[in-house]
Amino acid sequence: MVENRPWANFFAHTVLIIGVALVIFPVYIALVASTQAPGELVRGTLPLLPGHHGIENYTQMWQSGISTANSPSAALMLWNSFVMAMAITVGKLSISLLSAFAIVYFRFRFRMFFFWLIFVTLMLPVEVRIIPTFQVVADLNMLNSFAGLSIPLIASATATFLFRQFFMTIPEEMLEAARVDGAGPLKFFKDILLPLSITNIAALFVIMFIYGWNQYLWPLIITTDPNYTTIVMGIQRMTSEENPQWQLVMAAVVMAALPPVLVILFMQRLFVKGLTETEK
């Protein structure tokens, strides 16, 4: 805008700053808390300035964790979370891209039936089907494994539905032009559909990654081996001790928050690029 109204500017900035402060403050507190000496956080007053035990706390959390709380080192837990979240994300994206491709571009019997079948599963989140799913996973001997952690969460009606809606906005002539140009279905998918969906893929990647990263209930019931503890589970276990070591918990929290932020930062470039380069 080309308006010049100092008061409006001032007001706008004040609102923005207050908003940002509200969001940033708890994060700041977590950072501060993770640098305090043991026992500092249970005295009743929350320090507002960083302490001097940051490196010590983070090193301990990263390397050994809290064995009394049955939570292993943060390095292992972060790795577990990362593998699970990536497997879920990549799995969800590939399956939903392929099923949306099938539903939009192929005419087969019961096409709409299958579409609605997928759509209906939107109404069945993990929590609803958790007992039968557990039974299936247990029978397949997938307890305490990455397969058990990720495969049951991979099917995604949401992503399938979104990709279907997106594919339907691509002009039919694009497919026809590709057919005249000698591209078969898979070539069309790879050369035209995937590059055009890159924005949607990036956005869904972020959402799915965070969804996978934040999984709590499922990993909790499916794993008993500490080698498969995820960071979210680990934090929960540390806080349910009799005397939680809050400075270490906070260090774990800060570390747990970083990967999603990194994923967003990385993907953001893709979807900002995608948004500004959309055709028409």
Add this chain to the structure above:
Amino acid sequence: MASITLEGLKKTYTGNVNAVKGIDLHIEDGEFVVLVGPSGCGKSTLLRMVAGLETITEGTLKIGERVVNKLEPAERDIAMVFQNYALYPHMSVYNNLAYGLKNRGFNKDEIEQRVRIAAKMLEIEEFLERKPRKLSGGQRQRVAMGRALVREPAAFLFDEPLSNLDAKLRVQMRVEIKQLQRRLRTTSLYVTHDQLEAMTLGDRLVVLNAGQIEQVGTPMEIYARPATLFVAGFIGSPAMNMLSVDYLKAQDANGLLDNLPAGTDIVGIRPDDMHLTPPAVPHLAVDSTLALFEAAGAESHLYVTLANSEQPTVIRVSGQPPVAEGETLRFYIPREALHPFDSTTGKRTNTF
């Protein structure tokens, strides 16, 4: 290059909708044929059947000597230019042109060479590295043509390629398409609803209506001797005037209309065959009132209401009309300019 033969081509959609009701047509090698008709007449469906984008319900389609009914579009050796261009938005112009060649396994040098030649021909060399969205409508149109050109196919299929352009650009591209086709001598099938585009582009026109061929012929043949009432009304702008024989006979003092072919109950008269001064040949004279005068520069269109008739009529003259709006106007129709039709069959009644 090849001829295209359509034998009894039919398209029936589910629900027994007959979009194309049996088309027989032979397109010579190197010929430029235009399919023209109002929207919904099946012209696009027909083109898409030739392209292989629609299945053929019945009939035989040959490109060259090959029956291609069941072949995929890519195997038919045709190239198509779409109405909305259908350029791949994420690829550079170069890759848009090269994509079809890559899929056919051409080697890099050959692709490069062909793309350069096509780009030069269409004057889009400087845009080769750009994405389609950075191009204007006319440039996109050229890229779409280029994509067809690089393949050096047996036939070009055009599906209303100019309808997204503004009027001036449309005329320019029309000329370029025509010149290009003259130069390459590639068999071309072109679909349009614009009768002017059809007249100016085609070696031959195929006028379609309701899934059937109304008339096939050179533009001038069709203009001079429309075979049906539909063609008469569709080709030519302003449209041909239709007057009932009974009305004209009432104005006819000299018995000029006595020898009209049997069955004639309506006659068509082109707006340019109506004169404001009496011609030297045998003619009819009709009185009317000038309702509206439309100046179009080199010519004027006079909308007149005939005396004792509701039939709206248009006359085309050069320059200004001699009278003002609301005044009476007498015009003259040469006897030889009448196109006799039978309104029940819709057919022309004289066949000479």
